[in-house]
Amino acid sequence: MKTVLTIAGSDSCGGAGVQADLKTFSALGTYGMSVITAVTAQNTMGVFNVRELDVDIIQDQINCLFDDITIDAVKVGMVSSKEIIGVIAECLKKNNAFNIVVDPVMVSKSGYHLLRQEAGGELVKMLFPLAELVTPNLFEAEIITGDKIETMAQMEKAAVKIHELGGMKVIIKGGHLTGAAIDVVFNGTDFSYLQGRRIETKNTHGTGCTFSSAIAALLARGFSVPEAARLAKEYINGAIERSLELGHGVGPVNHFYRLYEKAGEGGKYAQ
Numbered sequence: 001m002k003t004v005l006t007i008a009g010s011d012s013c014g015g016a017g018v019q020a021d022l023k024t025f026s027a028l029g030t031y032g033m034s035v036i037t038a039v040t041a042q043n044t045m046g047v048f049n050v051r052e053l054d055v056d057i058i059q060d061q062i063n064c065l066f067d068d069i070t071i072d073a074v075k076v077g078m079v080s081s082k083e084i085i086g087v088i089a090e091c092l093k094k095n096n097a098f099n100i101v102v103d104p105v106m107v108s109k110s111g112y113h114l115l116r117q118e119a120g121g122e123l124v125k126m127l128f129p130l131a132e133l134v135t136p137n138l139f140e141a142e143i144i145t146g147d148k149i150e151t152m153a154q155m156e157k158a159a160v161k162i163h164e165l166g167g168m169k170v171i172i173k174g175g176h177l178t179g180a181a182i183d184v185v186f187n188g189t190d191f192s193y194l195q196g197r198r199i200e201t202k203n204t205h206g207t208g209c210t211f212s213s214a215i216a217a218l219l220a221r222g223f224s225v226p227e228a229a230r231l232a233k234e235y236i237n238g239a240i241e242r243s244l245e246l247g248h249g250v251g252p253v254n255h256f257y258r259l260y261e262k263a264g265e266g267g268k269y270a271q
Helices: 017-027 055-068 082-094 117-130 138-145 152-163 207-220 225-241 257-262
Strands: 003-011 031-043 046-052 073-076 100-102 169-172 183-186 191-194
Touching: 003 017, 003 055, 003 207, 017 031, 017 207, 031 055, 055 082, 073 207, 082 117, 100 117, 100 207, 117 138, 138 152, 152 169, 152 183, 183 225, 191 225, 207 225, 225 257
Parallel strands: 003 031, 003 073, 073 100
Antiparallel strands: 031 046, 169 183, 183 191
């Protein structure tokens, strides 16, 4: 079985972060491992507190896994400080990590800043050049480029600018635009587009984490970036369509909907 490592923050609600990543890895037929960078207190209503882990324990988590296990892909999510970013980059280089997907998590849906402002430049400088692919949403792409993004043409322009920061492939997620949910993919030369249904639901907690983790799992299984992105888009569309009505706020997507439906239990577990 192929293996995937997530380096990200813990979500006590279970819908995003490390918990979403591990669910996604399992749902897509890979073995998931985790390095926790921070612990968050959050639920469907929002993020209420964050505690970063010390860099030495983050370093030890990464190195001990690479010392023992072959890791076929890495997803990097919430990395909140310059120090944490630096040690992750150092460890990934030291261990010759590959198939790295960086999801530049910056602000939660509820508006909580998960990446310190002074660390944004370090994220771009240290982690982007190591990545096979980065997956910012529109808001994150605006922060990275300094440009307003309201059209497909502006998404394409932003994708080129982000590619030039590290030479990696770029997917800018278009879920926050009106109309069809179309993501722009730039491989350094050509554009392609991931078409998605506009699903009317408030329960979208964990969509970004889940999408990037799905791509990492599929890269680990040997799919190319374009094919992994296409299949990940299909998977996240289904997870959103069958999202869960939990709590009083933004509920989570349903990571295991395919397994439940395959077992003939979709009606019982998917709602």
